[in-house]
Amino acid sequence: MVQLETFDYNELIKHRGTKKCGFHEIGLKPDGSMMKIPYVIVVGEEEGPTLLMDGGIHGDEVEGAEAIANVYNELDPKKFKGVYIGIPHLNLEGFNIGKRVASSIDYTAADMNRVFPGDDVSGKISTTIIAKYVKLFVEYADYWVTFHSGGNTLYLEPIACYTNTKLDTVFGSLTYDMARCFMTPYLWRCNPGASKEGSTATMRGLSEVKKIAYICLEMGGNVMFMKDRERIYKMCHDGIKNLLNYLKMTDGPVPEFRTDTIDVDVDYLHITHGGIYHPTKYIFDRVKKGEVLGYVTDIFGNKIDERTAPYDGIVVGTWTPPVIQPREWCCLFGKFQDEE
Ligand SMILES: [Zn+2]
Secondary structure (H helix, E strand, C coil), X not given: CCCCCCCCXXXXXXXXXXXXXXXXXXXECCCCCEEEEEEEEXXXXXXXXXXXXXXXXXXXXXXXXXHHHHHHHHCCHHHCEEEEEEECCCCHHHHHHCCCCCHHHCCCCCCHHHCCCCCCCCCCHHHHHHHHHXXXXXXXXXXXXXXXXXXXXXXXXXXXXXXXXXCCCCCHHHHHHHHHCCCCCXXXXXXXXXXXXXXXXXXXXXXXXXXXXXXXXXXXXXXXXXXXHXXXXXXXXXXXXXXXXXXXXXXXXXXXXXXXXXXXXXXXXXXXXXXXXXXXXXXCCEECCCXXXXXXXXXXXXXXXXXXXXXXXXXXXXXXXXXXXXXXXXXXXXXXXXXX
């Protein structure tokens, strides 16, 4: 029988002043390689809270994952308070093939960020991985940060999502400050538990049930030149460092938060028809209700569809490859929050 390596939080935190990286193993694949969840953990010399971070739940989103690993390498457990847990690539199979979902391993091709809290009794592999992530890692978190990006198809100007401070008086203000540690140009005010993308089975919904202070970051996308990619990677890296100082897990100054952030609620707007997509409005463009955000042409050059702004707002992200499929997200559109 094959012996599996496992992640055991309660065992690992007995060893104060240490750090470790490894894998929680799930099972062998037909080619003999192991399906697994990678992790890094820093157990500080001093007791303190547990910060959990994950990246790459969508396999084509990498900047946050790199930052999680690199900050781990920089941290000195002897000068650290609490526990830093990072999952560099939660969807390791998707990462391996550079795709959002690991369709090669799962008949249902589940989007792993739509199957929370997972199911390791009757679920297939993607939902099983999430169940294990929740039971072995999320259960212990006091603070939770998840990194996304636009992946292969979208570009999102960096935006940090926090919980509406008026609707969540326990965690709202805390998550607002956690989000501001990342110095993103946009901030996204989310309502507790709400999901804008057609499902409540997300991390945000679970964080509310589990009473964990949770933020989500959407950072760029793969359309960027490498120079811009480095800028966004640095924003992830420096943001984690700022957050550790803010939470007093490391000793260091918390920089002044930006005062020029644009506070929005974001809608993912769909297009009806597929074809070649032509965005006409770009990041930071302020758009009036009814103005055209982008249009679609068919293979004969005819204009067959257009997407207009549903309200006065601002472009936060856009579809980036030429070819778009029916019902895809074509524009990520922000409604100003300070004007309500
Ligand atoms: Zn994502």
